[in-house]
Amino acid sequence: MVTKNQIKLVKSLQQKKYRSQHKMFVAEGKKLVGDLLSGGMEPVALYETEIGIMGNTHFQISSAAASDMKKMSGLKTPSGVLGVFKIPQTRPVDTSDWVLVLDAVRDPGNLGTIIRLCDWYGIAHLVCSNDTVDVYNPKVLQATMGSVARVNVIYEDLEHFLAATNLPVYGAFMDGENVYREKFPEKGMLVMGNEASGISNGIEKLVDKKISIPQYGEKSSESLNVATATAVLLNEIRRDG
Amino acid sequence: MVTKNQIKLVKSLQQKKYRSQHKMFVAEGKKLVGDLLSGGMEPVALYETEIGIMGNTHFQISSAAASDMKKMSGLKTPSGVLGVFKIPQTRPVDTSDWVLVLDAVRDPGNLGTIIRLCDWYGIAHLVCSNDTVDVYNPKVLQATMGSVARVNVIYEDLEHFLAATNLPVYGAFMDGENVYREKFPEKGMLVMGNEASGISNGIEKLVDKKISIPQYGEKSSESLNVATATAVLLNEIRRDG
Missing domain, CATH: 3.40.1280.10 (SPOUT methyltransferase, trefoil knot domain)
Structure with missing residues (x-):
């Protein structure tokens, strides 16, 4: 079950203004979400429209009805997977390389x-x-x-x-x-x-x-x-x- | 004035099937249409929503109402210029270079x-x-x-x-x-x-x-x-x- 407030938050993250305000961003699709997780990005919430799409993972994944996913998604045809992630802290630029x-x-x-x-x-x-x-x-x-x-x-x-x-x-x-x-x-x-x-x-x-x-x-x-x-x-x- | 049949033809060229059938294709935008003309592509029809957008050219350009352009265009926000071109004959591959x-x-x-x-x-x-x-x-x-x-x-x-x-x-x-x-x-x-x-x-x-x-x-x-x-x-x- 996805609450109205969650839907509103996720939807707002399509805009840079709200990404900066909440320090979060949204990513869609099994491959991209999986790559961000394995790359060490910190999830705030993960949604899938059918249990098991994301496969084995130690992260908690919530179920989302296809209708809710449609509301949260920025895509015309929503993928079955959506992740909300924390915007990571940037590191100082290391000038020992290009x-x-x-x-x-x-x-x-x-x-x-x-x-x-x-x-x-x-x-x-x-x-x-x-x-x-x-x-x-x-x-x-x-x-x-x-x-x-x-x-x-x-x-x-x-x-x-x-x-x-x-x-x-x-x-x-x-x-x-x-x-x-x-x-x-x-x-x-x-x-x-x-x-x-x-x-x-x-x-x-x-x-x-x-x-x-x-x-x-x-x-x-x-x-x-x-x-x-x-x-x-x-x-x-x-x-x- | 653009006729209904012209609109229908141009619209159909968004699909490969009709491009092959008519041996024509459609290009939108002043820059692209201009580049195709100067590159020697042969126009079948050129449309602009305001006289003079395409500037000086010896090709004949028809006026199209914005509403007609919208019907012909494949873009969400139609540009003011649309060209219908003949699909050129391909040449045999020259194997004297890469x-x-x-x-x-x-x-x-x-x-x-x-x-x-x-x-x-x-x-x-x-x-x-x-x-x-x-x-x-x-x-x-x-x-x-x-x-x-x-x-x-x-x-x-x-x-x-x-x-x-x-x-x-x-x-x-x-x-x-x-x-x-x-x-x-x-x-x-x-x-x-x-x-x-x-x-x-x-x-x-x-x-x-x-x-x-x-x-x-x-x-x-x-x-x-x-x-x-x-x-x-x-x-x-x-x-x-």
Whole structure:
């Protein structure tokens, strides 16, 4: 039995304002909820529409009628599993390795894919500008495939943050130096910009070195999607090491 | 003035069945329609809700009432511009360069991103299995950002196609050889598999060399998204050349 107040709370967590207020977020789907649990995320409540969907787990799971699940869910077709989790405390950024920095990435799918890339390439800390899409946005969570449990995502005033670092700051630009010729140091910061406008002027001033992924064949005005460009640049950084 | 029959036709093109039947597809948004026109795609009809949205063009543009646009559009919030285009004739695959091959990629965003990558990395021919998502699916088109006009996308029986080629066939697997150690030839085929299950058994038999992108740090069961993995592998192939 799910109470009206629980339904109201879960529903409200679709909005960032209430996620910040309650310090909780909601995740849907057996795979994602399972990945968050095994990644160490702390559940506040877990719901399933049929007993046993989540399988063996030592967490307490409540039954929810399909009609209640529909009310709580942010999906058109609700999955049978929904979890409410505590937003974890962020950790201080460890500057003994590469750190990825995002300047106003707005698309939830892009942020989710980038978090998954951080996990793959062993980037433990992702620093986002305050106007980057919220990591606990349900569409971001879905795209992370659970890797959000393994990457420390923090939101900062980037100008302040980059001005304070001793690490070399690399930035992805259309007119930077050929990344294939770059010998990357053991640690640094890599800044990726907004989908439409790239890295903002205020942040550009704090970039020590502009890099680009060469376009093959004819040059055009086209650019790579920010998530695929991040994939290529993280690959270039790690293959060097 | 848009006639009822025109509305019916445009609406039907949201479905693959009718796209195949009429050999037409629909694209929405000023940027995408403009990119398709400048890329040489042949319009059958162009609609705008306000005169002048598309700006200067030598193509004929019809006015459509917002209410008619809403009926034609596949979007929740229709853009002011909609174009109906002829599906272009595909060209024979040119095997004098690298060819990308997709085995059952199902997500429209992934296919769109991969087409955009082909454009960036100068891959002129993309061969898709018949169960790969349709390139003229509106969500695919949106994700291509117009680059679909510059890449020859064809659908084939992959077993038949790969059995017939003389080029070396590379395939992306979780347990392949480290791609960083690979010296790629000047031409070949690269096969990427389905989002959930990877390359199918029938196709695996036709792969000459399995390659993998090394995971940095701790090994997990996680994989990269197929579009980001394609980005990294095309980058590795082109940076070699």
